[in-house]
Amino acid sequence: MRKAMYSWGTFTGRDKWEKGAGENARMLPKAGHEERKKLETKRKRKLKTVAGKLLKAVASGKEIAAKKAESEHVAGNLLKMRTNRKEAEGETSAEETVCEFIEQGKFFQACNCISDLEHSASDAVGKSESLYMLLAERMWAVVGEALHGSDRVLLEPLQSVGESLAWEKQKEEEWLGRDQEMESVSTWHPNFWKKDLEEKLTQYMAAQIPRFVPTCNTDEAALKQHLSQLETTFLPNLEHKSGFFREAGLLVTYARCCHASLSSHLSTLTDNRHCTFSQCLVVYEWCLKMYKSGSGTCLRPRQTSQHSLALDVQSLVWIILKTEEKLLAVTRKEVGKALEEAFEIGKTPCADAAVVQIFREKMEAAQHISESLSEKVEAVCLEECLSFLQSYENEVRNFLQIDGCPGISSSLRILENCCILRTAWCKLTHICSASTGQDAKVKGFLYRMEDEVTEHFLQTVTSRVKETLKDHFKKCDSGFNHILESLKQSFSAFGKKKPDIYEALVKSVNIIIIAEYVQALLTTSRKPSSEQRKRIVSKIEEDHRTLQTIFKECLGPAAGALKDPIKAILELIQTSDAEGMKIALLPILKEFPDLREEHLSAVLDIKDSLSREDRAALLKAFHDNCGETESEATLLFADIEVKPRKYGLCGCFCC
Template sequence: MGKSESLYVLLAERMWTVVGEALSGGDRMLLEPLQSVGESLKWEKQKEAERLGNSLETDSVSTWSPNFWKKDLEEKLMQYMTAQIPLLDSSTDTNETALKQHLSHLERTFVPSLEHRSDVFREAGLLVTYARCCHASLCSHLATLTDRNCFSFSQSLLIYEWIIKMYKRGSQACERPGHSLSLGAQCLVWILWKTEEKLLATARKEVGKALKEAFDIGKPPWADAAVIEILTEKTEAARRVSESLGEKVEAECLEECLRFLESYEDEVRSFIQLDGCSQIYSSLRILESCCLLRAVWHKLTYICSVSTEQNVKVNGFLHRMEDDIMEHFLQTITTKVKGTLKDHFKKCDSGFDHVLESLKQSFLTFGKKKTDIYEALVKAVNAIIVTEYMQALLTTPRKTSAMQRRRIANKIEEDHRMMQTIFKECLGPAAGSLKDPIKAILELVQTSDPEGMKIALLPILKEFPDLRKEHLSAVLDIKDSLSRDDRAALLKAFHDNCRESETEANLLFADIEVKPRKCGLCGCLCC
C-alpha cells in the first residue's frame, strides 16, 4: 500500500469515528470535525470527476481508496439506524397491541431521534446522504413487517394506516420554514403500495378461509349475519382509513366470494358422486347453505357495489347447485324409501318408521331456517313416499288368509297415521293440500258393505283418474270377507265410472304395473 493510500485509510478511520460520535448524540463540538467529513467527501467527488474526465485507466479509478468513502459512510449510517429500530417479536402470535406499541415507538422515539440529529448533518453538508439512509432503513423495516405471513388483515391495516400518517406528517413538515428532514415521499409511496398489495392478498385469504368454514358440508352453515360480516367488516375497516382502499378491499372480497362459490360448486359435485344414507342430512345442509348464500348475496347487492356480471355469475352458481343437489336428494330419498318398502308388507319391522322419523328430524332442523324451498321440498318428498308406498302395496304378493289381509290393512292404517302426523308437523296447515291416496284406499278397504264401497270408490276415481282395473283388483285383495259377486260388482262400477286422464296431473298410478295373479278361490286369472 502506498504512502498516500495509508493516509487515506487513516483519514477514513478518523471520519467514521467522528460520524459515530455524532450519531451517538455528541454535542455541537463535533460540528467542525463532521464538516471536515463533508468536505472530504466533496473533495473525493471532485477528484473522481477529474480522473474520469482525464480518461484515466478504469482500474486505477476503481481501486482508489477515497472512491469508497461515500459507500462506507452509508453503511455506517445504515448500521446505526437499523440497530436503533426496536425488535418486534417474530412469533406467529404477535397481537395487535404489540404491533401498535411497536409502531408508536417508531413514531415517538425512532423517527424523532433521526430528525433531531439531522440538523448537525445538514450543517456539515451530509443531509442528503443522511436522509437517504433514514428512508432506506425505515422502509426496509416496514417491508420486513409487511412481508410477514403471520400478520392478519387488521395488523397489515395498522401498518398501512401508520405509513399514511407518516406521509401526511412529512408533507406538512416540508411546508414549515427551517425544516431539515422528513421521511421521503417516494420511499413511503413505494412501501405503501407494497403494503396495500399484501393487505388485499390477506383480505382474499381470510375471506376465502372464513367462507370455507362457514359452509363446510359436514357442519351446519353459519348465520347469514355472520357471513355478511365476513364479506363487509374488512371493507368497513379499510374505508375508515381510506375511501379508495375501502373500494379496493370490497372488490377483492366480492371476487373472493365468486371464487369460493366456484370451488363450492365443485365440492358439491364431488359430494353427489358419493353414496350413503348420511347424504340425506348433508344434502339438506347444502340446500340450506344455497338458500343462505342467496339471501346473503341479495343483501350484499344493496350494501356493496356489485356489478351486473358478478350478479349473473353468483345466481348461475346458486341455481346450478340447487338444481343438482335437489335432484340428488330426491333420488336418494327414492332409493332409500324403495329399499325399505321392498319387504314392508312381509316383515313386522322393515325400518320404514325409522326412515320417516329420520326425515322428520332433518326437515324440522332444516325448516327452522325458514328457507324459500322448504315447503316445496317436503311436498316433493311426500309425493315420493306416497308413490313408493302405493307401488309396494299394489305389487307385493299377498296370501289369501283372512289373518294376513287384516294384518296388511292394520299396517296401512298405522303407516298412514304416522305419515300424517309427521307431515303435519313438518308443513303445518300446508299439509292439508297434500294428495292422500293411502287414506282413500284405506277408507275403501275399511268400508263394511259393498254399496258403501261403491260410493267410496267414486272420489278415488275423480282424484286419481289414472287408476286402472288391475290396481283396484290388488286393493280388493286386501279386503277381508269380500265375495266374488261383490268383487265383480265393484269392478263393474269401476268400469262404468272410470275415465281417461286428460292431463298429466296426479298421475300417481300410471307407472305402477300390477301383474295378473291367480285367485286363491277359483284358480282363474283375476283382473
C-alpha cells in the same frame, strides 16, 4: 453538527510531520550514501506509522475482525511497494502521498492521486486496488463516527466522503462513455462504494429500531405502543443526524437508507403469519399519518432540492402502497377463512346476519381510515366471496360423488347454506357496490348448486325409502318409521330458516314416499292369508297416521292440498259392501286417472272376505268409468308396475 475549533492537521499530527519532512529534504543534498539509506529507512517507518494509525482508526470505528485483518494485509502490501520512477532525493512517493491524504481525511484528493497512479505503470493496478481498499476502510470509519455521534468527527472528512462518491460516479460515466470494457468497470473497487455506504447506513439504522417481535398473542395496544416509540424516538434520532449528512452532500443516500430501514421493519410487522386485519390496519393508519404530517427529516426532509423531496415522497408512497397491499391480502385471507368456517359441509349453518357481519366490520373499519381504502376493501371482499362460491361449488360436487351417498341431513344443510348465501348476498348488494356481472355470477353459482343438491337429495330419499319398503309388509319393523323420523327432524331444522325452496322440497319428498309406498303395497304377496291381510291393513292405517302427522308438522295448512292415495285405498278396502266400494272407487278414478286394472286388482287382493261376484262388479265399474277422468289430474300409478292377476281359463272375472 457544531464544527470543532481545532484543525484536522493538529488532530493527526500533520504539521509536525511536514516540518520534519522539510528538514530531511534540506539535508539530502549534503548527505552521502549513508544519509540516503537513513532517509529511505525513515520513509518506510513513516509509511508504517501511517498504516498503523489507519488500522487503529478502523478498529475504533467498531469494524468487524475480518475487515481489520484484511486492512492489516493491505498495510503490509503497502510497505512492500516501490515506485517505478526514479525519485529525487527528499521527494515523497505517490503511495505516501495517498496515505497522507487518507490520514488527513482528504479522501477526494486521495482518489485523484490513486487514479493518476493507476495510469503511471504496468503494475499500478494492484497498488491502486490496495489503496482504494485502505481509502474505503477509512471513509467508512468516518461515517461510523458520524453515525455514533463521536466528538472526534469533523465535517470536512464527511464532506470528502461525499465528494469521493461523486468522483466515483463521474469516473464510471467517463469509462462507459469511452466504451471501456464492462469487466473492468464492474470489478473496479470504487464501484462498490455506494453499495457499501448504504449497507453501513442501513445496518446502523436497523440497530436503532426498538426491538419488537410480533407473536400470536400480540394485541393492538402493544403494536400501537411500538409505533409510538418509532415516532418519538427512532425517527427524531435519524432526523437529528440528517443535518450532518445534508451538509456533507450525502442526504439523498441517507434518506434512501432511512426509508429502506423503515420499510423493512414495517414489513416484518405485517408479513408475519400472526398479523391480523386490525393490526395491519393500525400499521397502515400510522404510515398514512406519517405521510400527511411529514414528521421527521427522514420522511419529508426540509430545505432539500426538489429531486430529493420527490424521492422521499415517492418512497413514502411506496411504503404505504406495500402496507396497503398486505392489508388487502390479509382481508382476503380472513374473509375466505371466515366463509369456509361458516359454511363447512356437515356443520350447522350460521345465520345470514353473521355472514354479512364478516364483510361489514372490515369495510366499516376501512371507512374510518379513508373512503379510498374502504372501496378497495369492499372490492376484495366481493371478489373473495365469488372465489369462495366457486371453491364451495367444487367441494359440494366432490361431496356428492362420495361413495355411500351422503346423509339426508347433510344434503339439506348444503341447501340451507345456499339459501343463506343468497339472502346474505342480497343484503350485501345494499351496502356494497356489486357489479351486474358479479351479481349474475353469484346467483348462477347458487342456482346450479341448489339444482344439483336437490336432485341428489331426492335421489337419496328415493333410494333409501325404496330399500326400506322392500320388505315393509313382511316384517314387523322394516325401519320405515326411522326414515320418516329422520326426515321430520331434518325438515324441522331446515324449515326454521324458511327458505324459498322448503315447501316445494317437502312436497317432492311426499310424492316420492307415497309413490314408493303404494309400489311396495301393490307388489306384496298376491295370495296373503286372512291373518296377513289384517296385519297389512293395520300397518297401512298406522303408516298413514304417521305420514299425515309428519307432513302436517312440516307444511302446516299447505299439507291439506297433498294427494293422498293411501287414504283412498284404505277407504276402499275398509268398505264392507260392494255398492259402497263402487262409490269409493269413483273419486279414486277421478283423482288418479292413471290407475290401471292390475292396480285395482292388487288392492282388492288385500281386502278380506271379498267374493268373486263383488270383485267382478268392481272391475266392471272400473272399466265403465276409467275413461271419464280429466287429463290434467295427478299421475301417480303410471310408473308402478304390477304383474297382472291370473284369471280363470274362460277369461272371465268370475273364475
